[in-house]
Every structure is written in C-alpha cells, then in structure tokens.
Amino acid sequence: MSAQAYVRKVRSGESGLWKSAKPALTRLDIELTERCNNDCLHCAVNLPAGDIEARGSEWTAERWKTLLTEAAGLGCLVVRLTGGEPLLRADFEEIYLHARRLGLRVMLFTNATLITPRLARLLKDVPPLEAVEVSVYGLTKETCEAVTRVSGSFAACRRGLGLLGENGVAFTVKGAVLPPTSREADALEAWAAGLPGHAGRPAFAMLFDLRSRRDEAAKKNKAIAGLRQGGDEFVSFARRHGDGAVDEWRDFCARSAGGRGDRLFNCLPMGSSAAVDPYGRLQYCLGLRHPGTVYDLAAGSMREAVTKFLPRLRETRAADPAYLERCGRCFLKGLCEQCPAKSWAEHGTLDTPVEYFCGIAHAQAVAAGLLDWGEKAWTVRDGSERAKRRK
Amino acid sequence: MTEKIDLSRTYAPSDDVVVREIEGEIVIVPLTSGIGDVEDECFTFDEWGRAVWSKIDGSRPLETVVQELLDEYDAPAGLLKGEVVGLLQELYERRMIVDKG
Numbered sequence: 001m002s003a004q005a006y007v008r009k010v011r012s013g014e015s016g017l018w019k020s021a022k023p024a025l026t027r028l029d030i031e032l033t034e035r036c037n038n039d040c041l042h043c044a045v046n047l048p049a050g051d052i053e054a055r056g057s058e059w060t061a062e063r064w065k066t067l068l069t070e071a072a073g074l075g076c077l078v079v080r081l082t083g084g085e086p087l088l089r090a091d092f093e094e095i096y097l098h099a100r101r102l103g104l105r106v107m108l109f110t111n112a113t114l115i116t117p118r119l120a121r122l123l124k125d126v127p128p129l130e131a132v133e134v135s136v137y138g139l140t141k142e143t144c145e146a147v148t149r150v151s152g153s154f155a156a157c158r159r160g161l162g163l164l165g166e167n168g169v170a171f172t173v174k175g176a177v178l179p180p181t182s183r184e185a186d187a188l189e190a191w192a193a194g195l196p197g198h199a200g201r202p203a204f205a206m207l208f209d210l211r212s213r214r215d216e217a218a219k220k221n222k223a224i225a226g227l228r229q230g231g232d233e234f235v236s237f238a239r240r241h242g243d244g245a246v247d248e249w250r251d252f253c254a255r256s257a258g259g260r261g262d263r264l265f266n267c268l269p270m271g272s273s274a275a276v277d278p279y280g281r282l283q284y285c286l287g288l289r290h291p292g293t294v295y296d297l298a299a300g301s302m303r304e305a306v307t308k309f310l311p312r313l314r315e316t317r318a319a320d321p322a323y324l325e326r327c328g329r330c331f332l333k334g335l336c337e338q339c340p341a342k343s344w345a346e347h348g349t350l351d352t353p354v355e356y357f358c359g360i361a362h363a364q365a366v367a368a369g370l371l372d373w374g375e376k377a378w379t380v381r382d383g384s385e386r387a388k389r390r391k
Numbered sequence: 392m393t394e395k396i397d398l399s400r401t402y403a404p405s406d407d408v409v410v411r412e413i414e415g416e417i418v419i420v421p422l423t424s425g426i427g428d429v430e431d432e433c434f435t436f437d438e439w440g441r442a443v444w445s446k447i448d449g450s451r452p453l454e455t456v457v458q459e460l461l462d463e464y465d466a467p468a469g470l471l472k473g474e475v476v477g478l479l480q481e482l483y484e485r486r487m488i489v490d491k492g
Contacts, residue, residue: 022414023413023414072411075413075414077413077418077420077433100409100422101409101422102409103409103410103411103418103420103422104420105420105433124424125423125424126422126423126424127421127423127424129420129421129433168424
C-alpha cells in the first residue's frame, strides 16, 4: 500500500507503461483505402476517388471492426487510420468509433477536405487522443492546387481546418517541399503556429517514396523521382533555422555503433507494430509489399501474423553483395533511410542499396563534419568513434 | 467536482473511459473529452491502486470494499480507509468513476 499519487499518467506509447513483457502488438497502421480525392504530384499511393475496382475490393467496416477488436486483444494501444484519403469511406465514423470504444488511440492522417461539421463534432466529443495530421500543400489556392491538381481543394482544406479549430480538435499540419511550394516553408510554419488547435511544428516531406505497389500506377515513379530534393538542398533546408538538425545527426551517429551487418530489419522501435492494406493484407510496414513479406489475414489470424509471421520476417538476412559491402558496414545507418521497403519500391528486391538515400545520408554526414567530400562511409572503420570525437 | 467520497455509497467505472487490462497492467483510456488535464494521456495504477480498482464494479458499497481489503492487507484500518478514499476521490475528480447511489 502506498500513500503516494494513486493514478499514474503515462503516454500510451511509452515503454515505461510495461513492467514486464510488451504486448505482441502495440501499434497498427491501417490503410483504409488507396483512393484519394486529391491527385498530389508526389503521392505514391493515390488512386482516383471513384476507382470502382479498388473500392469494391476494400475491406468492409465489419471486417475492420473485427480486426480492431483482435488487435486490441493483443494489447494494441494506437491505430493509425490513413490512406489514400480515409475520409472517403462512408463508414469512417463507424470504424473510428469502434476503435475508440476499444480504448485505442487514433492517429488520423487526412487532407481535411472532407471534414464535415458532424465529423468535427465527433472528434471533439470522442477525441482521437492524438493530434490529427493534416496534409497542407500550399498556402494559396494557386500553390496548393498546383500540387493537389484538384480545383476547390484549397478552399475545402481550409474549411476542414477551420472546423477542427472551432471544435478544439488538436491537429498538426504537414507540408511538402515541392516546386510549387518550396518557397513557402517558413510562411507555412508561421501560419500554422497561429491556427487555433494547431499542435507542434509542421513537418515537411522531401524524400518522396516511390510507389510500393509494383503495378500499372508505378509508371508515376519517374515523375515522383524528379520531384525529390538532392543532398545539398536537403541539408540546406534542414539548416534554415540553424545547425540544430546537423548537431542531431552527429549525435545520432555517435550513438549508433557499427554497420547493419546482414540484418535487413533495423527499425527496432517498430518491432511490435504492423500495417494492413485496404484489402486485409498484413505487412511489416505500409511501404513493404514484397509478396514474400505479406500475410493474408483472410486466410489466417492477426495473432498468428504478429506472433509468428512477423518475428520470422524480422530475421531475414541480406544476401546482395553490394548491400553487405556497403550498408552492412556503414556507420550512417541511423541517418540513412535504406530499408527493405525502400529497396522494394526502388528495385523490387529487399536488399539492394538505394543510391538516392545513400546520397542524402552522405550529404548529411559531410555537413555534420563526419565525412570528407567524396569519402564513402562504409570505408570508415571507426565511424561512431569519429562521430563521438567530433561532437 | 468537489463532492467527497462517501463510504456508504457505491461506485462504478464511468462510461467516459475505457478500461483495458494489458500484460497485467490496468490501463484507463479516456473516451470522451475532458478526462484528465490534457487529452493525450492514458492512466495506469500501482499495485495497490489495481487491487482497489478491481473491486470498484458498482456491486457493493465502498465500506464493503474497504472491509474486503482489510481482510486481504495487513494494514491499520484508519490508514487503509484513508488510502481508499484518497484513490477514489482522485478517480472521481477525473471522471473515471461514477456514483451509483
């Protein structure tokens, strides 16, 4: 018996919550639909809102509710509802409320254009417990709709943000550094800071993913790759408010010892999470759709997927000689976005080095004073020691 | 909400929260707005709080719950009663329990 505070407040995602074993599943990402009412230049997901084939194949609300119940039973605390545009689904509220009534916190990713007074009120009365993340691609009608390529999307987004603000629903806006918006980043930050209900600072997407479904729509990949920032531009953007980001990169490298070896799955904090696509296929993360890494929930169970299938998958080893020679020995593993999902999207394999991300990480390391220009990180034998010395 | 906890009354978990038991921990997740100081947190108990919470199910008055705890814990009656009332006061103020009469 203790005479101290009786009730302990905790962030549900924090490790301090668990005194013994963590649950088999702590976070679930659900891609409710591939469809979107915007057609953003850089997006690797969106199919047209009216795509009949995609819509007809999506799981029903009943199936999602059953899955959410199973996930909660496995200890899941947080579910991310994303898309495409998840609010395109007429049954979104039903799925959302079911998740909340199970005691799940909900991360909602949306473009806000379909937020109605009714939905804003629901989010007020039954809050998601996580800030709603809203993609805002442009501060003016011209810049925004040059990205979304849908007339009226700017006004609809502003209307949605207004409804969230009026109802006191916490949200965060996210931008993207694209040709139409590249000069707006500072202005977007200042604008967001003044919005009622806005939490935190906007994040900006720059290293755009290619389409992870290797299908007909992947022909868009060339256009997406053409929108990406180079290493110098990336560093310059990160430094626009000072050298804080560069200091973080250096600290990060000082903390990570050695290379990846032949391990493919290195994102350990994601170790007890999973993702499910609109058709009930469970994945390690939303980007990894290699057929050998996907589990069909219609033919199995969530429990088997997270307790047997994913742990086996995490033990997959790299075999590509270039990966072993480079990524396997590279001390920039904490900075670099190289992972099986990126390799799959770029090359159709799990273990091929992705030159683009390698170049970005090297530019970061040069800016942080960890590498000389032209030096390759995998040739440095004492990388983390070097990072510690140069802190 | 300044009402005092009354040992003769019966209390139960509120419909404004979802109570979950995960890996042996009781986790209370706000469902409706206004639970707690901010809305981005959930709540859990120490071992003692867990023992009390498990008995707050709306089936019997609090004085019966206190007596059951006295039978289970080697603690002075006055101290234990004070601890139970303190815990329930906090839960009540956070709208995690309701007074069922």
